[in-house]
Amino acid sequence: MYNTVNQLKEYLINYNIKPSTIRLKILEYLLNNPIHPTADDIYKSLLDQIPTISKTSVYNTMDLFADKGVVKVISLDGKVARYDINTCLHGHFKCRVCERVFDFPFSSKIPTPKELNGFVINEIDINFYGVCQNCKKIKEGRFSHR
Amino acid sequence: MYNTVNQLKEYLINYNIKPSTIRLKILEYLLNNPIHPTADDIYKSLLDQIPTISKTSVYNTMDLFADKGVVKVISLDGKVARYDINTCLHGHFKCRVCERVFDFPFSSKIPTPKELNGFVINEIDINFYGVCQNCKKIKEGRFSHR
DNA sequence: TTTAACTTTGTAATAATTACAATTTTAATT
DNA sequence: AATTAAAATTGTAATTATTACAAAGTTAAA
Known part of the structure; x- marks a missing residue:
């Protein structure tokens, strides 16, 4: 489990990503829930902790994560995009x-x-x-x- | 090339599909254009020959073809569905x-x-x-x- | 503490697909 | 050939995931 904020920060920095609150929370979620979540899964799961989070932010963050190589985008059955932290x-x-x-x-x-x-x-x-x-x-x- | 209507009809009947005009035209298109077309590709290509064709009909037909095993639905990059006549x-x-x-x-x-x-x-x-x-x-x- | 850069949000747009009712076509039956 | 039921096709509207983009908020450096 990656629970300390510092560990999470370092994780992102290693991928050349500035750690912001949302990014850290999403990363934490991905690491602790390696279930290939969809953008919607991520959004719903974080709503408790970050009530102001928007879906666009999730998409933005996931696009960034995918670009930088933190996640791999997978799509099964041609349906919704899923994100895999195991690259x-x-x-x-x-x-x-x-x-x-x-x-x-x-x-x-x-x-x-x-x-x-x-x-x-x-x-x-x-x-x-x-x-x-x-x-x-x-x-x-x-x-x-x- | 499968040009004769009878060949096309037989092809469908072998898959337990009643041959209708649209189904025959779509099958012909698929056989002569094995380029993994999308529903939209199919729709646009048949518009000349069948000016009344609707996109819903293309989707209906492709769903039927997929169910019966005439085509395999493929999806690449999680984008639009493509249909492959080579199953x-x-x-x-x-x-x-x-x-x-x-x-x-x-x-x-x-x-x-x-x-x-x-x-x-x-x-x-x-x-x-x-x-x-x-x-x-x-x-x-x-x-x-x- | 001002400024610029970056991040996040909200709203609206887009695009593929599905739902569904209405219409048309087909095929079987009288 | 006329009737009828079943099947096929169409058109419209709804749904869903995703993107575009401008506005607002935050951060960090000067």
């Missing part, structure tokens, strides 16, 4: 039942397909969709007593 | 300069990460982002004379 290469699994997003690692030595020879690859997104273990169990349970 | 497993590369989308194959024997043991995987999206060969060349040319 290392990893895959995402989205459960189509509970809508939760899970991380999983994958070998970073993906061979470049020869079809992309001469292309510059800046970013790789690997997204799986299906039913998570938990929802699968619940579903099975629902019908097992027939 | 076999393959990856997408989106050029951040010209915005074009390229296909590439990848080994279908992706090992399931152990983190997803017990999960049901229904769908896999592999998306790369960067600069395509063509745009790279253009960019290099622009500065090479300095």
